[in-house]
Amino acid sequence: MINLREVAETNAMIEKENLDVRTITMGISLLNCIDDDLDRLNQKVYERITTAAKDLVKTGEEISKEYGIPIVNKRISVTPIAMIGASACKTKEDYVTLAHTLDCAAKEVGVNLIGGYSALISKGMTKADELLIRSIPQALSETERVCSSVNVGSSKTGINMDGVRLIGEIIKETSVLTADRESAPCMKFVVFCNAPDDNPFMAGAFHGVTEADEIINVGVSGPGVVKTALEQVRGESFEVLCETIKKTAFKVTRVGQLVAKEASKRLGVPFGIVDLSLAPTPAVGDSVADILCEIGLEHAGAPGTTAALALLNDQVKKGGVMASSYVGGLSGAFIPVSEDQGMIHAVEAGALTIEKLEAMTCVCSVGLDMIAIPGDTKATTIAGIIADEMAIGMVNQKTTAVRVIPAAGKKVGDVIEFGGLFGYAPIMPVNSFSCDAFVNRRGRIPAPIHSFKN
Amino acid sequence: MNRTIITVVGKDTVGIIAKVCTYLADHSINILDISQTIVQDFFTMMMVVDMKGADKPYEEIQQDLDKVGEAIGVTIKCQKEEIFDMMHRI
Numbered sequence: 001m002i003n004l005r006e007v008a009e010t011n012a013m014i015e016k017e018n019l020d021v022r023t024i025t026m027g028i029s030l031l032n033c034i035d036d037d038l039d040r041l042n043q044k045v046y047e048r049i050t051t052a053a054k055d056l057v058k059t060g061e062e063i064s065k066e067y068g069i070p071i072v073n074k075r076i077s078v079t080p081i082a083m084i085g086a087s088a089c090k091t092k093e094d095y096v097t098l099a100h101t102l103d104c105a106a107k108e109v110g111v112n113l114i115g116g117y118s119a120l121i122s123k124g125m126t127k128a129d130e131l132l133i134r135s136i137p138q139a140l141s142e143t144e145r146v147c148s149s150v151n152v153g154s155s156k157t158g159i160n161m162d163g164v165r166l167i168g169e170i171i172k173e174t175s176v177l178t179a180d181r182e183s184a185p186c187m188k189f190v191v192f193c194n195a196p197d198d199n200p201f202m203a204g205a206f207h208g209v210t211e212a213d214e215i216i217n218v219g220v221s222g223p224g225v226v227k228t229a230l231e232q233v234r235g236e237s238f239e240v241l242c243e244t245i246k247k248t249a250f251k252v253t254r255v256g257q258l259v260a261k262e263a264s265k266r267l268g269v270p271f272g273i274v275d276l277s278l279a280p281t282p283a284v285g286d287s288v289a290d291i292l293c294e295i296g297l298e299h300a301g302a303p304g305t306t307a308a309l310a311l312l313n314d315q316v317k318k319g320g321v322m323a324s325s326y327v328g329g330l331s332g333a334f335i336p337v338s339e340d341q342g343m344i345h346a347v348e349a350g351a352l353t354i355e356k357l358e359a360m361t362c363v364c365s366v367g368l369d370m371i372a373i374p375g376d377t378k379a380t381t382i383a384g385i386i387a388d389e390m391a392i393g394m395v396n397q398k399t400t401a402v403r404v405i406p407a408a409g410k411k412v413g414d415v416i417e418f419g420g421l422f423g424y425a426p427i428m429p430v431n432s433f434s435c436d437a438f439v440n441r442r443g444r445i446p447a448p449i450h451s452f453k454n
Numbered sequence: 455m456n457r458t459i460i461t462v463v464g465k466d467t468v469g470i471i472a473k474v475c476t477y478l479a480d481h482s483i484n485i486l487d488i489s490q491t492i493v494q495d496f497f498t499m500m501m502v503v504d505m506k507g508a509d510k511p512y513e514e515i516q517q518d519l520d521k522v523g524e525a526i527g528v529t530i531k532c533q534k535e536e537i538f539d540m541m542h543r544i
Contacts, residue, residue, distance in 0.1 A: 002535065004489045004500045006542040007459055011531065066512060068533035254540040 168383025289342025464528025
């Protein structure tokens with residue numbers, strides 16, 4: 001039988017160390033909504049989402065109360081809208097109507113974000129894909145809860161550089177269009193290489209075409225729990241350090257597994273995956289950077305950071321994999337800047353640069369995440385940053401992503417506020433040497449060879 | 455069987471166990487196990503109870519226990535046992 005010490009340990013994790021289930025995300029396929037009449041399409045999409053997810057928020061809250069574990073977000077991901085709207089949308093404004101429909105449906109069922117305003121263009125771009133991408137600035141500016149993503153490359157297909165160039169322009173356009181809000185809506189857009197179909201985390205969540213009609217995916221988080229556990233093993237060997245992270249990751253992930261199974265049972269929707277991640281929030285004590293410091297760095301970004309992060313990421317996966325029957329999504333440690341108090345401190349102290357973050361993305365879960373850059377950064381420079389990050393993903397056969405916010409009117413040294421879970425970000429300097437001639441070439445980068453690894 | 459863990463944490467005072475148990479008895483909640491300890495005047499108790507026969511929905515019992523706790527000056531949490539089982543048992 002469970003004893004007092006175990007109960008106290010679990011409750012201390014929840015109450016003092018910010019253990020939570022970060023999100024229950026319901027994936028909903030919209031393939032059966034496809035129609036060539038735009039009004040009918042919008043109506044079907046709205047009905048499909050509001051029917052499938054009508055009990056999602058209520059169920060999440062019930063589970064949260066019964067087990068005494070916070071479930072911070074309830075979210076929805078849908079089939080990439082570029083596909084769904086392909087036969088009905090003739091202009092980018094037509095696509096924007098779909099964004100509004102998603103926004104309304106999200107508000108109706110009470111989820112805080114809905115992802116899937118997306119296009120998958122890793123090899124080529126259809127006319128519909130291009131229309132959707134060109135509609136992104138307007139869609140993000142006019143809606144509140146819609147998240148958008150584009151997959152521009154993969155290890156199997158290479159990188160679609162026409163897509164990368166276009167995305168650079170789109171991010172810039174979104175920044176200008178939303179200048180009145182410090183360009184914050186840019187944070188609802190992410191560009192991927194090797195995007196997974198079952199990622200529950202925004203802004204990159206979408207319901208892949210390889211998925212069933214509906215699915216429940218859960219993302220857990222507990223950087224604070226890992227940090228506290230590591231405080232007990234200061235100065236110990238790497239073996240002890242790694243074992244401690246593994247054990248802690250196991251415990252954290254078990255909670256995700258429980259919530260996922262329970263939500264799946266109550267909603268009558270199959271359980272997809274648990275994303276076993278360390279996803280920070282701006283709350284004090286909920287930081288991945290603090291774990292890196294606890295491992296032995298003065299600040300995230302100091303020499304040794306990439307190795308420490310590689311170790312952390314690997315142990316989280318090793319501990320988590322056994323705790324859940326199905327693991328997927330982006331699993332690993334997230335290193336967003338604005339959402340992590342320790343990362344913000346590191347940037348402010350001058351310890352952490354975009355270049356170091358780029359190196360860190362080679363060994364961690366995703367990529368350059370929630371990074372604010374000067375508003376006058378050129379579209380081609382943004383495309384260059386994206387291309388670099390995509391290349392890391394392509395060659396290393398991992399998911400990488402870029403979510404940068406060129407904050408209109410702001411320069412290095414300024415700060416932008418996103419509010420709530422998204423935190424605030426100091427504007428980071430960007431290498432200002434030109435990559436115009438590189439980015440302006442047409443076509444795509446071929447897929448890399450998967451042999452002769454060295 | 456609907457096993458639930460009730461934890462009571464707070465400053466030690468007279469009648470904590472009595473008041474919590476009275477509430478449980480009044481609502482047909484069967485106590486299976488109790489363990490309790492005091493660390494530096496801090497009272498920590500854990501009860502394993504069976505809510506199967508309870509005469510109220512789970513959520514209302516939670517709210518009631520919150521009130522009982524408030525009256526005594528302690529925090530009472532009520533959580534289904536699975537969360538602890540999942541975390542601490544393979």
